[in-house]
Amino acid sequence: MKPAAVECKHCPLRALGAFSENTPEEICFIQSLKRGEIGIAAGAAIIAEQSRTSDLFTLLSGWAFRFRSLRDGRRQILNFLLPGDLIGLQEQLTGDSPYGVEALTAVRLCLFQRNRLWDLFRHHPGLAYDVTWLAAHEELIVDENLVTVGRRSAQERVAMLLIHLFKRAESVGLKRGDWVPFPITQQHIADALGLSLVHTNRTLRGLARLGLHEFSNNQLRLINPATMQRLADYYAVPTHGRPLI
Amino acid sequence: MKPAAVECKHCPLRALGAFSENTPEEICFIQSLKRGEIGIAAGAAIIAEQSRTSDLFTLLSGWAFRFRSLRDGRRQILNFLLPGDLIGLQEQLTGDSPYGVEALTAVRLCLFQRNRLWDLFRHHPGLAYDVTWLAAHEELIVDENLVTVGRRSAQERVAMLLIHLFKRAESVGLKRGDWVPFPITQQHIADALGLSLVHTNRTLRGLARLGLHEFSNNQLRLINPATMQRLADYYAVPTHGRPLI
DNA sequence: CGGGAAGTTGACGGGTCTCAATGGCCGTGG
């Protein structure tokens, strides 16, 4: 039933070339941290809001997103998570998770015990540095989202999101021809961009009518990336050579 | 001319009790990292957008903010910085700073050489852990701002910002009676909340007319914090016992 | 073939933006 967990040194993510190299000792240590793998179904919670979790996760395959809700149900998606992303770092060690994480597709997760993070810091400063790098990098992505939601028009926001997700998917080897998978509903886009569902739909249709993008079979293709980038005032954050834990 | 740099073990911030303790060895090491102190005038840049900096800073006194701009001049404030905050961590080690930092008041900064960060990770895992904690904590603040800008009404946003800054100022010992300093113009509030200047003004006046807050002499007082918290759906992020580098 | 989730479109109202003008405060210089 449960597929065998893959060994870290044969982790399929490492074969992509998108991540920085580690020494054999480091990979061996990461292996010792690994407590197992779990699969989660599309739509299920990975971390519930206000819950306490004792594990860290690395996303091995599939898509997920991190979000926070207000009491009356309004929801803001903070960022989307793709393979290679580390989940759960932002939580206060002592407290509850202030945000939730939910799977968009079926997902496979690598489990690490949070309390062994300390061993990692003590014995492998290089890996500790990587963890910090990942935290800082994720903050940059949230920064970018904040600029988008705070200062861009609806059209610019949608263009921004499409480019951003396309490039991220591409960077982890998900592109097939001109297409990348796009397992995201318009409701998710609306929740990520601070727009209403209806206006998100109109804006998407508008961009499609301009010939900028195309959806088919839950896949996305950017027909005119240059125009779209100009429209969104997109500025690429380099993601190449990021670490993988 | 240049006031003498204070020794880390006598750092006035540590006397506040708001920060976690460090061992004498750790403080000694932090001292060895410290390259000096500089003062910056109100309104001046601490880090320019798209520039390369070789230093990290800890804010010793004064207020600042972190921001990003779009090409046409629209500006988004990402978060406000108060004494004890570490500045410059989010930058990619290799690249340019994707954001700017500007002083709101006259400011004193503690300087650290970025390239010695590696020594810190190698020799002082406890401090490395603290650095990671600070990065994760700052991401939580940006998360909160993203929820505010994405999903709260103008009234809720302004209430949120006033409460948030009041509590943060209080937590670093800036409260005098019921008042905390508030060196922020309405333009800054607008840029932080994704609102126009005019609408920010109207909203502030509205809250004042409801008897929720009061400004005087660039100071802020919350007359009715309970109502304001309910209005904003405020949820406190515990900031007690955070580390100081 | 039925039902629910996701997408699409129209109509309408309102929250927020833009443009514009005014007044207060303060530092500067005549």
Next chain:
DNA sequence: CCACGGCCATTGAGACCCGTCAACTTCCCG
């Protein structure tokens, strides 16, 4: 001492972007 300019706060009027309500369609899956 006062005139002046600049920054900041304030207020009105009108326009528009976007939200809400509602209906309908399409797609998918059982």
